[in-house]
Amino acid sequence: MFDLIIRNANLPDGRKGLDIGVSSGKIAAIAKSIAVAAGEEIDAAGRLVSPPFCDPHFHMDATLSLGLPRMNVSGTLLEGIALWGELRPLLTKEALVERALRYCDLAVTQGLLYIRSHVDTSDPRLVTAEALLEVKEKVAPYIELQLVAFPQDGYYRAPDGVSSLDRALDMGIGIVGGIPHFERTMEDGARSVEALCRIAADRGLPVDMHCDETDDPMSRHIETLAAQTVRFGLQGRVAGSHLTSMHSMDNYYVSKLIPLMAEAEINVIPNPLINIMLQGRHDSYPKRRGMTRVRELMAAGLNVSFGHDCVMDPWYSMGSGDMLEVGHMAIHVAQMAGIDDKRRIFDAITVNSAKTMGLEGYGLDVGCKADLIVLQAADVTEALRLKPNRLFVIKAGKVVARTAPRVGELFLAGRPASIDTGRDYVPPVLQR
Ligand SMILES: [Zn+2]
Numbered sequence: 011m012f013d014l015i016i017r018n019a020n021l022p023d024g025r026k027g028l029d030i031g032v033s034s035g036k037i038a039a040i041a042k043s044i045a046v047a048a049g050e051e052i053d054a055a056g057r058l059v060s061p062p063f064c065d066p067h068f069h070m071d072a073t074l075s076l077g078l079p080r081m082n083v084s085g086t087l088l089e090g091i092a093l094w095g096e097l098r099p100l101l102t103k104e105a106l107v108e109r110a111l112r113y114c115d116l117a118v119t120q121g122l123l124y125i126r127s128h129v130d131t132s133d134p135r136l137v138t139a140e141a142l143l144e145v146k147e148k149v150a151p152y153i154e155l156q157l158v159a160f161p162q163d164g165y166y167r168a169p170d171g172v173s174s175l176d177r178a179l180d181m182g183i184g185i186v187g188g189i190p191h192f193e194r195t196m197e198d199g200a201r202s203v204e205a206l207c208r209i210a211a212d213r214g215l216p217v218d219m220h221c222d223e224t225d226d227p228m229s230r231h232i233e234t235l236a237a238q239t240v241r242f243g244l245q246g247r248v249a250g251s252h253l254t255s256m257h258s259m260d261n262y263y264v265s266k267l268i269p270l271m272a273e274a275e276i277n278v279i280p281n282p283l284i285n286i287m288l289q290g291r292h293d294s295y296p297k298r299r300g301m302t303r304v305r306e307l308m309a310a311g312l313n314v315s316f317g318h319d320c321v322m323d324p325w326y327s328m329g330s331g332d333m334l335e336v337g338h339m340a341i342h343v344a345q346m347a348g349i350d351d352k353r354r355i356f357d358a359i360t361v362n363s364a365k366t367m368g369l370e371g372y373g374l375d376v377g378c379k380a381d382l383i384v385l386q387a388a389d390v391t392e393a394l395r396l397k398p399n400r401l402f403v404i405k406a407g408k409v410v411a412r413t414a415p416r417v418g419e420l421f422l423a424g425r426p427a428s429i430d431t432g433r434d435y436v437p438p439v440l441q442r
Contacts, residue, residue: 011031011033011046011047011048012031012032012033012038012039012044012046012048012049013032013033013034013048013049013050013407014031014032014048014049014050014051014052014380014404014407015029015030015031015032015044015047015048015050015051015052016029016030016032016051016052016054016059016382016384017029017051017052017053017054018053018054018055018056019054019057019058019059019384020054020056020057020058020059020388020389021058021059021060021374022058022060022061022353022356022357022360022374022389022390023353023374024389026056027042027056028040028041028042029041029042029043029044030059030374030382031044031048032048032380032404032407033407034407035379035380035406035407035408036371036377036378036379036380036407037374037375037376037377037378037379037380037382038376039376040374040375040376050409052384052402052409054384056388057384057385057386057387057388057401058384058385058387058388058389058390058392058393059374059382059383059384059385060121060356060360060374060382060383060385060390060393061360061361061364061372061373061374061378061381061382061383062121062122062123062124062360062381062382062383062403062405063120063121063122063123063124063333063334063359063360063363063383064122064123064124064125064315064333064359064360064363064364064366064367064369064372065117065122065124065125065126065317065318065333065336065359065363066126066218066249066277066279066315066316066317066363066366066367067126067128067218067251067279067281067317067318067319068125068126068127068128068317068318068319068320068321069127069128069130069319069320069323069325070110070113070125070127070129070142070145070155071101071106071110071127071128071129071130071138071141071142072094072097072130072320072323072324072325073109073110073113073320073321073322073323074109074112074113074321074322074323075097075109075322075323075324076322076323076324076327078097078100079093079096079097079100080093080096081327082324082325082327084291085287085288085291086288086291087223087288087291087325089324090288090323090324090325090326091162091163091192091324091325093324094130094162094323094324094325095163097324098130098132098133099133101133101137101138102137103137103140103141103144106137106138106141106142106145107141107144107145107148110141110142110145111145111148111149113321113331114145114149114152114153114155116321116330116331117153117331118152118153118403118410118411119331119400119403119411119413120330120331120332120333120400121333121383121385121400121403121411122153122331122332122333123152123153123154123381123403123405124153124154124156124363124364124367124369124372125153125154125155125156126155126156126157126158126185126218126317126366126367127142127155127156127157127158128157128158128160128162128187128218128220129142129157129158129159129160129178129183130160130161130162131159131160131161131162131171131174131175131177131178131183131187132161132162132163132168132170132171132174133174134170134173134174134177136174136177136178136181139157139159139178139181139183140181142155142157143157143181143182143183151405152405152410154369156184156185156367157183157184157185158183158185158186158187158218159175159178159179159183159185159186159187160187160188160189160220161174161175161187161188161189162189162192163192164189164192164193164194164198164202165188165189165193165202165205165206166193166194166198166201166202167192167193167194167198172205175187175206175209176209179209179213179215184215184216185215185216185217185218186206186207186209186210186213186215186216186217186218187206187217187218187219187220188202188203188206188217188219188220188221189202189219189220189221189223190202190203190219190221190222190231190234190235191220191221191222191223191224191226191229191231191255192220196228196229199231199234200231200234203219203231203234203235203238204234204238206219207235207238207239207241207242207244207248208242210242210244210247210248211242211243211244216244216247216248216249216368217235217239217244217247217248217249218248218249218251218279219231219235219248219249219250219251220251220252221235221250221251221252221253222250222252222253222254222255222256223251223252223253223254223255223288224254224255224289225254225255225257225258225289225290225291225292225293225298225300226255226258227255227258227259227260228255229255230255230259230263230267232250232253232255232256232267232271232276233267233270235248235250235274235276236267236270236271236273236274236276237270237274239274239275239276240273240274244274245273245274245275246275246277247368248274248275248276248277249276249277249278249279249366250271250276250277250278250279251279251281251317252279252280252281252285252302253278253279253280253302254280254285254289254300254301254302256302256303257289257298257299257300257301257302257303258298258300264303264306268303268306268307268310268312269310271307271310271312272310272311272312275312275313276312277312277313277315277365277366278302278307278312278313278314278315279314279315279316279317279366280301280302280304280314280316280317280340281316281317281318281319281320281336282301282316282336282339282340282343282344283318283319283320283326283328283329283335283336283339284319284320284325284326285299285300285301285302285343286299286300286301286339286343287326287328288300288325288326289301299343301340301343301344304340304344304346305344305345305346305351308354313362313365313366314358314362315358315359315362315363315365315366316333316336316337316340316355316358316359316363317336318331318333318336332397333359334359334393334394334397334398335397336359337355337356337358337359337394338394338395338397340355340358341355341394349391352390352391352394353390353391355394356390356393356394361373379406380404380406380407381404381405381406382402382404383400383402383403383404384400384401384402384404385398385399385400385401386398386399386400386401386415386416386430386432387432388432388433388436392432392436396431396432398416398432399413399414399415399416400413401413401414401415415430416430416431417429417430417431418431
């Protein structure tokens with residue numbers, strides 16, 4: 011009847027104690043108690059079962075390159091870009107593929123099975139594009155990898171920016187990127203937004219731009235991006251990544267901007283770990299947080315999803331491929347600590363990201379792909395608090411990764427011999 015049944019699962023929406031039946035790689039039943047047996051059974055034992063994590067903003071050509079050719083001394087975004095410029099001519103396809111595949115191994119153990127990666131097209135050799143197109147094919151059985159042609163050094167500012175981006179799209183990269191705030195002038199930035207949206211419309215591709223990743227409140231390329239989105243009929247297919255300048259903008263201006271973004275159905279992708287690390291660097295005290303206005307954008311009905319952005323690369327020396335760490339940081343930086351807030355944050359690293367990425371068959375409904383993760387936590391709140399082990403990671407109904415539960419052993423007279431750091435420490439009022 012079923013190839014796999016997961017018993018006694020709690021779902022992200024709060025439903026508890028359900029069995030999930032899987033057949034032919036799809037979810038075939040979700041019920042209180044499935045009476046038949048299956049080829050394989052997993053006892054979730056009242057733990058959270060979720061669709062996998064989706065990272066809508068990453069740089070797989072740079073990941074795990076920390077220290078090559080040197081460390082980022084100031085820790086700033088601009089030194090990171092300069093450092094990447096030093097490393098880029100030294101990149102080989104083989105090394106890029108090897109690093110990306112290793113990151114994907116890590117991602118799978120973390121239950122991260124959908125990734126959108128920007129691919130730097132500034133170097134006309136385009137080894138980055140060649141390498142990541144190969145990786146995309148190699149990991150396709152377990153990770154859906156989307157690629158964005160990203161003119162890191164500027165579409166107009168880099169000598170071969172325009173032609174390299176075109177060639178990367180011709181090679182099969184399927185999303186148009188941009189970086190308007192890094193062009194030489196505001197005018198060049200606005201022109202780049204228009205040109206890139208036109209390319210997307212002509213080629214029938216989505217757009218995902220690094221947009222306004224700065225503390226400058228006058229960096230308003232998101233306004234142009236929203237307007238060009240409507241002009242070219244790209245509503246719902248355009249993402250604005252970072253949008254950190256919105257943190258510093260005048261409130262009156264934002265009250266006009268957000269409805270414009272809603273009209274264009276812009277997908278908003280803040281990157282909380284990187285934003286809190288890299289923004290506000292020119293401030294003394296008080297220091298701005300530099301993350302965009304998550305609560306306000308969500309309240310206006312915009313689709314907000316969080317990206318990891320970087321793991322151990324020229325911009326960020328930390329990171330572990332864990333989208334719960336991203337959500338955990340988002341809760342703090344956006345100050346969203348209520349129960350409903352946490353559910354919204356969990357959505358931002360799962361269903362909202364899936365929407366940004368245009369994923370089909372993603373979710374926890376009958377008929378969806380049987381891509382599922384079992385976490386060592388009872389619900390989304392506990393998952394975001396503990397960043398617990400991913401006990402099982404399932405792709406198309408097959409277990410592709412497993413991690414043993416984390417249990418602490420104690421050697422203390424009169425105290426318990428072992429504890430589950432999650433369920434044994436929930437205050438009585440929250441006991442389930
Ligand atoms: Zn980025």
